[in-house]
Amino acid sequence: xxxxxxxxxxxxxxxxxxxxxxxxxxxxxxxGTLGVITEATLRLRPLPPPAATVVATFGEVAxxxxxxxxxxxxxxxxxxxxxxxxxxxxxxxxxxxxxxPGIGALLLGQSDAAxxxxxxxxxxxxxxxxxYVAVTDDPDxxxxxxxxxxxxxPCVERLGTVLIEDVGVPIPRxxxxxxxxxxxxxxxxxxIPVIGHAGDGNFHPLVTFDAGDPEATARAEQxxxxxxxxxxxxxxxxxxxxxxxxxxxxxxxxxxxxxVVELTRRIKQALDPxxxxxxxxxx
Amino acid sequence: xxxxxxxxxxxxxxxxxxxxxxxxxxxxxxxGTLGVITEATLRLRPLPPPAATVVATFGEVAxxxxxxxxxxxxxxxxxxxxxxxxxxxxxxxxxxxxxxPGIGALLLGQSDAAxxxxxxxxxxxxxxxxxYVAVTDDPDxxxxxxxxxxxxxPCVERLGTVLIEDVGVPIPRxxxxxxxxxxxxxxxxxxIPVIGHAGDGNFHPLVTFDAGDPEATARAEQxxxxxxxxxxxxxxxxxxxxxxxxxxxxxxxxxxxxxVVELTRRIKQALDPxxxxxxxxxx
Numbered sequence: 001x002x003x004x005x006x007x008x009x010x011x012x013x014x015x016x017x018x019x020x021x022x023x024x025x026x027x028x029x030x031x032g033t034l035g036v037i038t039e040a041t042l043r044l045r046p047l048p049p050p051a052a053t054v055v056a057t058f059g060e061v062a063x064x065x066x067x068x069x070x071x072x073x074x075x076x077x078x079x080x081x082x083x084x085x086x087x088x089x090x091x092x093x094x095x096x097x098x099x100x101p102g103i104g105a106l107l108l109g110q111s112d113a114a115x116x117x118x119x120x121x122x123x124x125x126x127x128x129x130x131x132y133v134a135v136t137d138d139p140d141x142x143x144x145x146x147x148x149x150x151x152x153x154p155c156v157e158r159l160g161t162v163l164i165e166d167v168g169v170p171i172p173r174x175x176x177x178x179x180x181x182x183x184x185x186x187x188x189x190x191x192i193p194v195i196g197h198a199g200d201g202n203f204h205p206l207v208t209f210d211a212g213d214p215e216a217t218a219r220a221e222q223x224x225x226x227x228x229x230x231x232x233x234x235x236x237x238x239x240x241x242x243x244x245x246x247x248x249x250x251x252x253x254x255x256x257x258x259x260v261v262e263l264t265r266r267i268k269q270a271l272d273p274x275x276x277x278x279x280x281x282x283x
Numbered sequence: 284x285x286x287x288x289x290x291x292x293x294x295x296x297x298x299x300x301x302x303x304x305x306x307x308x309x310x311x312x313x314x315g316t317l318g319v320i321t322e323a324t325l326r327l328r329p330l331p332p333p334a335a336t337v338v339a340t341f342g343e344v345a346x347x348x349x350x351x352x353x354x355x356x357x358x359x360x361x362x363x364x365x366x367x368x369x370x371x372x373x374x375x376x377x378x379x380x381x382x383x384p385g386i387g388a389l390l391l392g393q394s395d396a397a398x399x400x401x402x403x404x405x406x407x408x409x410x411x412x413x414x415y416v417a418v419t420d421d422p423d424x425x426x427x428x429x430x431x432x433x434x435x436x437p438c439v440e441r442l443g444t445v446l447i448e449d450v451g452v453p454i455p456r457x458x459x460x461x462x463x464x465x466x467x468x469x470x471x472x473x474x475i476p477v478i479g480h481a482g483d484g485n486f487h488p489l490v491t492f493d494a495g496d497p498e499a500t501a502r503a504e505q506x507x508x509x510x511x512x513x514x515x516x517x518x519x520x521x522x523x524x525x526x527x528x529x530x531x532x533x534x535x536x537x538x539x540x541x542x543v544v545e546l547t548r549r550i551k552q553a554l555d556p557x558x559x560x561x562x563x564x565x566x
Contacts, residue, residue, distance in 0.1 A: 008542045013453035015483040016523035018312045019531075019538050020565075021547055025308040029301045046357050049398040074329050114397050115332040170296035200298040240299035248302075255302050259291045263554070264304055270553030271546070282303075 001036045003272040013041070026267075031243055032278035034271045051078055051110040053142030054118040056125035057103040057132045061085065061182070061194070064105035065175035067128035068198040071109070071121050072171045079110040079146070080121070080199030084178075087152045087193040087206070094155035097148055103131070107198065108149055110142060152195045153206065160191070161211040163224045163247075167231035168202040168240035180230035181205045188223035190216070202240035225251065249282055284319045286555040296324070309550075314526055315561035317554045334361055334393040336425030337401040339408035340386040340415045344368065344465070344477070347388035348458035350411035351481040354392070354404050355454045362393040362429070363404070363482030367461070370435045370476040370489070377438040380431055386414070390481065391432055393425060435478045436489065443474070444494040446507045446530075450514035451485040451523035463513035464488045471506035473499070485523035508534065532565055 001007050011017070011024035027034055058064040061084045068080060082105060083091075089101040099106070107125060111117035122133040136142055156162055169177045178194065181203075185192040196203030205227050209220035228238040228251045238244070238251045253261055264282075284290050294300070294307035310317055341347040344367045351363060365388060366374075372384040382389070390408060394400035405416040419425055439445055452460045461477065464486075468475040479486030488510050492503035511521040511534045521527070521534045536544055547565075 002542075002546070006542055008540075008546065010543070012520060013518055014451040014485075014520050014523065015454070016451050016480075016485050017520040018524055018526055019520050019522050019535055020527070020543070021313055021317075021550060022305070022308045022311070023543065023546060023550075025305045028305070030304055034304075046359060048359075049396055049400070052397070076329060076331075112397050113332050114335070114395050117332070168297040168299050171298070197299075202297075202299050235296055237295060237297050237300040237302050239302050240297065241301055243301055244303070252302055257291075259285075259289055260293070260303070260306065263285070263291065263306060266553045267304060267306075267550060270549045 001038055003035070003274065003276050007038070029243060031245070031281065033268055033281055034277065036277070048078065048112045050139045051112045051142060052118040052135065052137045053145055054109040054111075054121045054125070054133065054135045055145050056107045056109075056122065056130040057100065058105045058107070058125075058128075058130055059103070061105040061178050062175045063129040064107050065178045065198075067107060067125045067130065068174050069172055070124040070128055072199055074124070075117055075120060076113075077109045077111045077117060077121060077199060078113075079108070080197075081108045081146070081149045082106070082194070082196045082198035082203075083108075083149055083152055084194040086191060087156065087195050088148075090155040090159055090193055091148050091151050094158050095151055099148060106148070108145055110146065149195065152193070153204070156193050156206045156208055160208040161220075163207040163209075163220060164242070165203070165205040165207060165224065165227050166239045166242040167205070167227055167236055168200065169231055169234045169236035171201045173234040173236065174198065174201055176234055177203060177231060177236070180234070181227055184223050184226040184230065188219045188226065190220050190223045192223060192227070197240075200240065201236070229254075244282060246281070252282060284321055286318070286557065286559045290321070294324075312526060314528070314564065316551055316564055317560065319560070331361065331395045333422045334395045334425060335401040335418065335420045336428055337392040337394075337404045337408070337416065337418045338428050339390045339392075339405065339413040340383065341388045341390070341408075341411075341413055342386070344388040344461050345458045346412040347390050348461045348481075350390060350408045350413065351457050352455055353407040353411055355482055357407070358400055358403060359396075360392045360394045360400060360404060360482060361396075362391070363480070364391045364429070364432045365389070365477070365479045365481035365486075366391075366432060366435055367477040369474060370439065370478045371431075373438040373442055373476055374431050374434050377441050378434055382431060389431070391428055393429065432478065435476070436487075439476050439489045439491055443491040444503075446490040446492075446503060447525070448486070448488040448490060448507065448510050449522045449525040450488070450510055450519055451483065452514055452517045452519035454484045456517040456519065457481065457484055459517055460486060460514060460519070463517070464510055467506050467509040467513065471502045471509065473503050473506045475506060475510070480523075483523065484519070512537075527565060529564070535565060
């Protein structure tokens with residue numbers, strides 16, 4: 001629904017469509033600043049074939065980052081997820097699964113491609129210094145392993161209040177981002193367990209703090225900003241998938257730069273001249 | 284480069300990025316009406332694993348269309364390409380490969396997924412009435428078969444001047460589109476061999492005519508418009524992948540409707556108030 005109250009439909013039911021401006025994608029992710037989405041039609045996809053799963057452990061998280069870079073140079077696995085030491089420890093503390101809390105990082109890969117993709121992921125992990133690598137074709141065993149990753153956020157949330165980051169960097173800069181987050185955690189004296197969709201270069205450093213402690217809260221907020229600054233310094237983004245919202249609006253300007261901000265303002269002005277929609281947000 | 288001469292960079296090197304409006308996708312496909320693209324950075328992807336190939340022949344092209352609908356309900360093959368009788372005959376006439384020019388249509392599928400995807404495509408084809416189905420794991424044999432599809436446009440171009448259509452319809456409407464194109468060809472007394480990326484519902488009816496014959500040319504131009512009208516009547520698009528250009532501009536208005544056209548104009552006006560960029564195009 002546009003600012004003047006008219007309802008339009010954008011996009012369509014075809015798989016491909018290049019007729020006219022891509023207005024559907026302009027509105028998706030505009031977070032209510034261009035219109036209100038009152039109806040969305042989603043495409044269903046068939047279930048993919050059963051996936052094979054590979055798990056690898058590393059002594060240091062930076063080595064896991066290097067393994068991700070190596071894997072993504074050659075392959076496109078269906079999933080490639082990372083948990084650092086603190087994320088593994090949080091899962092073990094809240095819901096013990098027999099993971100070794102002494103490891104530096106865990107990588108979990110899945111493949112539904114033909115051929116020996118999981119074996120090749122495992123080899124890349126070994127070459128990057130993995131301590132332990134295991135592969136399974138059993139879907140239930142694979143789901144159990146991926147379950148550890150899925151439990152990480154609720155488990156870390158038992159340890160304190162969590163500001164969930166969502167930064168992304170170009171694949172080759174993944175090890176640099178991981179080191180930068182470790183440095184922020186030290187400097188701000190704040191726990192930042194890291195999980196991430198590593199194959200996308202998209203990470204969720206979990207800035208964890210005691211919300212009852214004003215000093216810890218201030219340090220956590222500074223750490224949250226520092227992680228975004230680090231991602232931007234590496235050519236990355238402040239948000240890979242979750243959006244800008246209120247919390248990241250100030251950093252959006254840093255990412256886009258003045259010319260793209262001006263372009264953004266012109267589109268906002270053209271579609272919502274009275275500033276009715278989500279007023280005060282973003283720009 | 285914007286209308287005022289400023290150069291901006293849109294998009295970035297991360298795999299995922301939802302910071303700000305999706306301006307990159309707004310400019311891609313705007314065909315020079317919002318800015319001039321002077322530089323593009325493309326992402327390289329690793330080679331996919333070797334594909335297995337399936338070929339199926341049908342007595343009638345509509346049966347091939349029904350097979351595509353059945354396949355896409357269950358699977359997402361890497362390729363699913365269609366050639367109708369006239370396209371097969373044109374290839375055999377120009378560059379004989381031993382295809383039977385008497386068949387009504389040919390479907391070519393490829394899969395690089397784990398499991399038995401090509402076998403399942405073959406079964407769906409048999410259930411839809413395929414006369415002959417063959418599967419090969421041999422990449423060279425697969426490439427030879429796919430080569431027939433790739434040669435179709437140059438072979439048809441030997442037979443006359445070709446207006447290449449690029450319509451798309453929702454997957455379930457594929458058989459209806461195929462029948463509609465046959466009807467247009469009859470009514471306009473114009474040859475329209477059909478090839479298509481059938482798994483996307485994206486077809487290239489090849490409107491073929493003698494450019495030295497003014498009446499044949501007029502009929503071909505009418506047929507070209509009729510095919511777009513048929514796609515729109517089926518909930519489809521006038522262009523799946525090639526763009527609007529000059530030839531389809533009039534039909535763009537039919538597809539978008541007055542409200543989306545007005546939205547399009549507002550964005551054009553905001554970004555190019557003096558109408559400097561690709562003047563007179565589209566809207």
